[in-house]
Structures are given as structure tokens and as C-alpha cells.
Amino acid sequence: MNRNPNPSSCHEPVIDLQDVTVQYGGRRVLNGVTFQVRQRDFVGLIASNGAGKTTLLKTIVGLLQPASGSVKLFGTPVDRFKDWERIGYVPQKNNLNPLFPATVREVVMSGLYGRKRLFRRIGAAERRRAEQALEALGIADIAERRIGQLSGGQQQRVFLARAIAGNPELLILDEPTVGIDMETQRAFFHMLRHMHERHRLTFLIVSHDVETLQAYLGEKPVHTHDRLRFYVKHSHSLEDCGEDDISHGLLQEKERLTVGHLV
Numbered sequence: 001m002n003r004n005p006n007p008s009s010c011h012e013p014v015i016d017l018q019d020v021t022v023q024y025g026g027r028r029v030l031n032g033v034t035f036q037v038r039q040r041d042f043v044g045l046i047a048s049n050g051a052g053k054t055t056l057l058k059t060i061v062g063l064l065q066p067a068s069g070s071v072k073l074f075g076t077p078v079d080r081f082k083d084w085e086r087i088g089y090v091p092q093k094n095n096l097n098p099l100f101p102a103t104v105r106e107v108v109m110s111g112l113y114g115r116k117r118l119f120r121r122i123g124a125a126e127r128r129r130a131e132q133a134l135e136a137l138g139i140a141d142i143a144e145r146r147i148g149q150l151s152g153g154q155q156q157r158v159f160l161a162r163a164i165a166g167n168p169e170l171l172i173l174d175e176p177t178v179g180i181d182m183e184t185q186r187a188f189f190h191m192l193r194h195m196h197e198r199h200r201l202t203f204l205i206v207s208h209d210v211e212t213l214q215a216y217l218g219e220k221p222v223h224t225h226d227r228l229r230f231y232v233k234h235s236h237s238l239e240d241c242g243e244d245d246i247s248h249g250l251l252q253e254k255e256r257l258t259v260g261h262l263v
């Protein structure tokens with residue numbers, strides 16, 4: 001799917017994949033993928049096991065190098081891209097050493113430090129966002145516990161909160177709700193929808209939760225490539241680029257995001 005970017009619009013390409021081929025050793029896993037994610041798209045990527053979803057995400061964030069083709073982030077080739085604070089990436093599994101000493105709050109707060117911001121003081125608004133992220137993911141009450149001692153599902157919530165606290169423009173999530181209970185999954189997806197509809201966030205999500213994704217993104221994929229199916233919803237019509245609804249708190253509807261207790 002190639003769409004014509006209009007530079008003055010709010011629909012510029014955020015991820016631009018052109019003819020991307022990726023292989024492990026000599027084994028080709030992705031074969032000439034061409035796809036664009038534009039600003040304010042919510043893209044759900046669905047495919048069967050082993051189809052290359054995780055491989056695609058890793059290639060997009062520069063962890064894997066394609067054998068051929070080009071990957072651009074916000075218009076810059078990924079190997080030259082430096083604005084990583086614009087992107088939140090939550091990988092499929094965070095294999096955490098149980099002895100990892102940081103607390104939940106510290107991990108979530110670490111999402112506030114982009115590379116460029118490392119030596120800057122964190123402001124009140126940023127702290128508030130981190131606290132909101134803790135609450136939205138239902139982990140405020142375990143904020144002082146060591147993350148290494150939590151269950152897999154609890155840890156996953158912490159990494160999601162961390163990504164959100166960083167206030168990224170693009171969130172890339174690889175099966176974000178695996179291991180998380182149904183109630184929290186629903187609340188989490190509700191939050192993503194809110195962030196998509198009311199803020200400027202762009203999403204690329206890999207999920208096996210076909211039902212939830214299709215309920216929001218529609219029954220039909222807008223693009224297929226081999227076994228990969230891309231479902232897309234755009235939050236604004238082209239005429240609405242002037243509209244900007246980011247003045248209110250990131251997670252203002254958190255009362256609707258109430259999730260069960262964890263401890």
C-alpha cells in the first residue's frame with residue numbers, strides 16, 4: 001500500500017517499508033514487504049505463528065537489518081534515525097533477570113528519559129504522566145515492589161506503562177496483552193483506543209486477539225503480504241489535520257480504565 005504523503009498534512013509516513021526482505025542465515029522470512037504506516041494510523045498486524053510478525057517489528061526498530069529494501073522512520077533511514085524518544089517499543093517477551101533490582105516506579109519513570117533528555121530534570125507534568133500510566137495499568141499499588149519479583153503478566157503491564165509514560169508519537173507493541181487477564185486486556189485496549197482517537201498517537205500492534213482488533217479496525221485487512229494481514233484505522237479524515245485534541249491529560253478517562261488489583 002503506497003499512499004501519497006502530503007507534507008503539509010498530519011498524515012505523513014511514520015514507518016515506510018519498501019520491498020523489505022529479511023532472512024536468518026540463508027532462510028528468507030520476509031519477502032519484499034512494502035507498507036506504510038502514516039501519522040494517526042492504528043495498524044493491527046495479524047498472522048499465524050511463524051509468519052514473521054516479530055521479525056518485521058524488529059526490523060522496523062533497527063534490531064534486525066534487512067537483506068534488501070529500505071526502512072524509514074519519520075522519513076529517515078532507520079540506520080541514521082536518532083529520535084528514539086518518539087517511539088515506544090514493547091517487545092513480545094521481556095526476559096527479566098529475577099534479581100533485577102529496580103522498582104516498578106523506577107522502571108516506569110525510566111520511560112521519561114529519552115537519550116537526549118538524560119541529563120534534564122524531570123518536570124511535574126512528566127511525573128504526573130508516569131503516575132497516570134501506573135494507575136492506568138493497575139500497578140500503582142505495587143509501584144515500590146521490585147519488578148524482577150513480579151509475575152510475567154505484571155511485568156508486561158510495567159513495560160507497557162513505561163512505554164506510555166515516555167509520551168511517544170508511535171507505539172509499537174508486540175502481543176502486548178499476552179499473559180494479562182481479560183479484564184486488564186479490555187481496559188488496556190480501551191486506553192489505546194482513547195490514545196488513538198483523542199491524541200496524536202500512531203500504533204502498530206501485533207496481536208492474536210483478532211476479535212478485539214477487528215472490532216475496532218474492521219473485518220477486512222487493507223493490505224496483505226504472504227501470510228501477513230494489516231488492518232488499519234485512521235483517526236482523522238484528511239480535512240481534519242488542523243484539529244488537535246492533546247491538551248487534556250494523557251489518560252484522562254482513567255476512571256473507565258479501572259482494572260483489577262494485582263497483589
Ligand SMILES: Nc1ncnc2c1ncn2[C@@H]1O[C@H](COP(=O)(O)OP(=O)(O)OP(=O)(O)O)[C@@H](O)[C@H]1O
Binds near residue numbers: 029053054056
Ligand atoms: N533469531 C532467529 N534465528 C533464526 N530463525 C528465526 C529467528 N527468529 C525467528 N526465526 C524464524 O523466523 C520465522 C518468523 O519468526 P517470527 O518470530 O518473526 O514469527 P511471528 O509471526 O512473530 O510468530 P509468533 O506468532 O509465533 O510470535 C519463524 O520460522 C522463526 O522460526
